[in-house]
Amino acid sequence: MFLQRTAFAAARRVAVRPVVARSFATSIVRRDAANEGVKIKKFEEIKSETDLLPPGAAPGTVPTDLEQATGLERLEILGKMQGVDIFDMKPLDASRKGTLDSPIMVKSFGDEQYAGCTGYPADSHTTIWVTMSRDRPIERCPECGSVYKMEYVGPEDDGHGHDHEHHVEGAHPYHGEEKTFADFVRPEYR
Template sequence: MLLQRSALAIARRAAVAPAVRRSLATSAVRRDAVPDTKIKGIKEVKTVDDLFGPGAPAGTVPTDVEQSTGLERLEILGKMESVDVFDMRPLDASRLGTLSNPVLVRSAGEEQFAGCTGVPADSHNVIWLGMTRERPVERCPECGSVYKMEYVGPQEDHHHDHGHGHGWKEPKTMADYVKPEYW
């Protein structure tokens, strides 16, 4: 009986499995047949049109450098030349920021978020603080460290309205109810 069941199981497996298995096939691309397209360096980027990749030659798979566009392309070109385009270094966590000497957070946009982990670093869980151009200073409610947004973007701003209309006011926070002398 046991032998009969084993024979049936083997027969089922053999009926499902193909008689000839396909081997792994690869294809090689002749590199001498591909036209040489020069990738511009970050110093050669002058306009937005320079941030479009050349694309891959027909019949090949594009690399990130060949297919990336916009800010992604700018970041890749910067990394190729050891330039940190977006300044991704961590903030100074060696000291407690004060109102007279805050920890500076650089931003090229209208608003910037910074994560405070306390002083010394990792003293408390990450608390995210939001800073804007109108309200550039924020204080961590856990450790009291003060952060200030330093705007480094373009000075002329044509889109400052944010689509909120002329009567829009920033929402109130607990900082609006603190006496001015405590600021």
């Protein structure tokens, strides 16, 4: 009785499976044929935010990342298609240990940047994340002592008014950064 059930189940699975599996190549050819009239701008042609709007997918199809991505994601995809690494995602220098005289430089377009330290030699400890900011550009890994320094490469005036003096009517005024144990470390030890 048991053998009859398993034989019946196996026969049912085989009957559903197609004799010739369809390859993905035909899907790609059909996809390219549907997008023949759509022109995708190259990385060098991007001049404004409107250039980062996608063409969208043909009706009745599922859009690819290239057809639906907008903004920075689209800029990154277009850059990778041209061989340009927009966000400079290459790893930090792990060939040496950063010191106060020669820290490992970390470029940042924002006010704050995180860096993951895995020690020297590389992978000698688990990843420990250190936070650098424009106010405190130098940080040291608490595990191995490697020193990292943030190099701000963004615009000089980012329009956010980081004077920390503005406050909302009725709200508590800003009294500076909250104190942590890192604030009590002597600057020469950072």
